[in-house]
Amino acid sequence: xxxxxxxxxxxxxxxxxxxxxxxxxxxxxxxxxxxxxxxxxxxxxxxxxxxxxxxxxxxxxxxxxxxxxxxxxxxxxxxxxxxxxxxxxxxxxxxxxxxxxxxxxxxxxxxxxxxxxxxxxxxxxxxxxxxxxxxxxxxxxxxxxxxxxxxxxxxxxxxxxxxxxxxxxxxxxxxxxxxxxxxxxxxxxxxxxxxxxxxxxxxxxxxxxxxxxxxxxxxxxxxxxxxxxxxxxxxxxxxxxxxxxxxxxxxxxxxxxxxxxxxxxxx
Amino acid sequence: xxxxxxxxxxxxxxxxxxxxxxxxxxxxxxxxxxxxxxxxxxxxxxxxxxxxxxxxxxxxxxxxxxxxxxxxxxxxxxxxxxxxxxxxxxxxxxxxxxxxxxxxxxxxxxxxxxxxxxxxxxxxxxxxxxxxxxxxxxxxxxxxxxxxxxxxxxxxxxxxxxxxxxxxxxxxxxxxxxxxxxxxxxxxxxxxxxxxxxxxxxxxxxxxxxxxxxxxxxxxxxxxxxxxxxxxxxxxxxxxxxxxxxxxxxxxxxxxxxxxxxxxxxxxxxxxxxxxxxxxxxxxxxxxxxxxxxxxxxxxxxxxxxxxxxxxxxxxxxxxxxxxxxxxxxxxx
Numbered sequence: 001x002x003x004x005x006x007x008x009x010x011x012x013x014x015x016x017x018x019x020x021x022x023x024x025x026x027x028x029x030x031x032x033x034x035x036x037x038x039x040x041x042x043x044x045x046x047x048x049x050x051x052x053x054x055x056x057x058x059x060x061x062x063x064x065x066x067x068x069x070x071x072x073x074x075x076x077x078x079x080x081x082x083x084x085x086x087x088x089x090x091x092x093x094x095x096x097x098x099x100x101x102x103x104x105x106x107x108x109x110x111x112x113x114x115x116x117x118x119x120x121x122x123x124x125x126x127x128x129x130x131x132x133x134x135x136x137x138x139x140x141x142x143x144x145x146x147x148x149x150x151x152x153x154x155x156x157x158x159x160x161x162x163x164x165x166x167x168x169x170x171x172x173x174x175x176x177x178x179x180x181x182x183x184x185x186x187x188x189x190x191x192x193x194x195x196x197x198x199x200x201x202x203x204x205x206x207x208x209x210x211x212x213x214x215x216x217x218x219x220x221x222x223x224x225x226x227x228x229x230x231x232x233x234x235x236x237x238x239x240x241x242x243x244x245x246x247x248x249x250x251x252x253x254x255x256x257x258x259x260x261x262x263x264x265x266x267x
Numbered sequence: 268x269x270x271x272x273x274x275x276x277x278x279x280x281x282x283x284x285x286x287x288x289x290x291x292x293x294x295x296x297x298x299x300x301x302x303x304x305x306x307x308x309x310x311x312x313x314x315x316x317x318x319x320x321x322x323x324x325x326x327x328x329x330x331x332x333x334x335x336x337x338x339x340x341x342x343x344x345x346x347x348x349x350x351x352x353x354x355x356x357x358x359x360x361x362x363x364x365x366x367x368x369x370x371x372x373x374x375x376x377x378x379x380x381x382x383x384x385x386x387x388x389x390x391x392x393x394x395x396x397x398x399x400x401x402x403x404x405x406x407x408x409x410x411x412x413x414x415x416x417x418x419x420x421x422x423x424x425x426x427x428x429x430x431x432x433x434x435x436x437x438x439x440x441x442x443x444x445x446x447x448x449x450x451x452x453x454x455x456x457x458x459x460x461x462x463x464x465x466x467x468x469x470x471x472x473x474x475x476x477x478x479x480x481x482x483x484x485x486x487x488x489x490x491x492x493x494x495x496x497x498x499x500x501x502x503x504x505x506x507x508x509x510x511x512x513x514x515x516x517x518x519x520x521x522x523x524x525x526x527x528x529x530x531x532x533x534x535x536x537x538x539x540x541x542x543x544x545x546x547x548x549x550x551x552x553x554x555x556x557x558x559x560x561x562x563x564x565x566x567x568x569x570x571x572x573x574x575x576x577x578x579x580x581x582x583x584x585x586x587x588x589x590x591x592x593x594x595x596x597x598x599x600x
Contacts, residue, residue: 002394005391006391006392009388009391010388013377013380013384013388017377017379017380020379093373094373096335096340096370097370097373097375099339099340099359099363100338100339100340100363100366100368100375101363101392101393102360102361102363102364102392102393102394103360103392104360263340263341263342263356264341264342265280265281
């Protein structure tokens with residue numbers, strides 16, 4: 001509880017210091033918005049040409065696309081401290097300072113910055129999702145709304161876990177490993193389309209290795225009231241976002257190894 | 268039971284050896300050769316609550332390794348270390364709640380935030396109860412005269428102003444032990460004095476245990492009753508500073524201004540005296556007071572020559588320390 005309060009304080013401080021430069025904030029946010037909107041325009045053009053992909057129409061894809069974008073923007077905004085971890089904390093030895101404070105290192109890094117400019121991408125995701133809602137006649141019920149919120153929570157946990165894994169590697173490599181972008185940015189891109197458009201091995205990867213489908217595809221299929229063309233039983237669909245939290249827990253456990261390595265070698 | 272107990276503390280690092288040049292770096296990716304560095308080779312000491320310990324040694328001697336272990340951010344390879352009954356690296360969170368740490372070269376405040384907001388954030392990080400926080404903060408602000416600095420962003424402060432804020436920040440949660448790592452580095456003279464005064468007050472009036480590492484021997488002279496000299500990973504000396512000075516460099520200096528040009532003293536019986544410098548009428552002698560006492564030396568010289576002025580001094584503390592490192596082969600590698 002105390003930790004949550006402290007997180008709130010960190011966040012307030014971070015927001016204030018970002019708003020100290022309002023011009024830069026507005027430009028960056030708008031830039032984020034523009035870049036991602038143009039991306040979706042490309043998807044739109046594709047469907048104009050082909051009509052549908054494996055029975056999914058553009059409105060439905062907009063729902064997947066929007067959800068993935070919203071999840072990613074939230075996770076990307078809260079895990080900024082892990083994103084820049086290697087260059088800002090390991091290379092400089094500033095990680096020492098975190099170890100000198102009576103709080104977990106993960107909490108302090110989460111509190112490092114709430115990146116407000118990700119609001120641009122968040123807005124894009126919400127707009128695309130609304131377009132999808134409009135085109136498919138998505139029915140808002142307490143159940144479907146709760147499912148979406150649950151998917152958002154699980155998804156944020158999952159992507160945060162990925163960013164934490166990326167940061168953990170920096171204990172060994174010092175610089176953040178750009179190769180991890182395949183999983184973070186690449187994972188988000190993969191989640192923008194329904195799972196069954198992919199080959200079997202890639203589907204398995206997205207379900208069992210890095211369970212991105214578990215926080216986007218399955219809960220959204222349930223929220224749309226559809227049956228899963230892949231044959232997942234209806235009762236199982238709403239449970240899948242749990243995998244996101246399991247992934248986060250695993251990532252934090254691995255993070256602990258990184259911290260121990262740091263304290264035994266002194267960076 | 269001492270507050271800090273260190274026994275047989277050893278730390279070895281394994282570092283990858285790299286051949287020079289780009290090609291060497293590439294080869295290092297494939298096959299690595301490791302070299303073991305013994306940063307600490309068995310360090311023992313203990314410290315009672317309320318002591319003020321100066322910790323000195325050349326670069327690379329093992330000072331910062333020891334401080335890092337004591338503050339809980341580094342695990343030793345061997346040995347025991349207890350601070351207030353806790354093992355720092357094992358009980359990190361409980362341990363660091365009871366210590367304060369100031370690094371002269373790094374800030375613990377938030378660069379873009381006004382000082383007071385950084386203080387408030389530290390209150391929440393350390394979970395200091397509001398009324399106790401207000402009392403401690405106001406005391407520290409008064410003591411360090413920070414009133415005018417509180418509303419300024421940290422990045423706008425001068426180094427001296429910042430260091431005063433840093434020490435206050437480290438004391439907000441009322442730690443019983445304060446680690447100061449080169450707190451006066453780069454400061455101007457008035458700021459150095461202010462920092463020393465503050466540390467003295469914390470130690471003498473509040474009973475805070477202080478461990479101070481520094482290269483500025485005047486810090487040590489002004490503050491530390493006890494000095495540990497570390498070199499090549501072992502403790503070379505652990506004694507009051509005066510004892511160290513007398514043991515290493517008993518020599519004194521005598522500065523004489525003659526009425527005429529400084530004479531050649533070869534004719535006088537001056538065993539244990541060497542000429543250290545000569546400039547016109549001024550002469551600087553080095554002498555060993557155990558061989559010839561200052562009054563004796565003065566009377567022999569004044570008997571033979573007319574003298575305008577004399578004063579006796581001790582050699583500069585830097586010289587004492589440099590001589591000490593030389594004696595132990597502990598000069599910077």
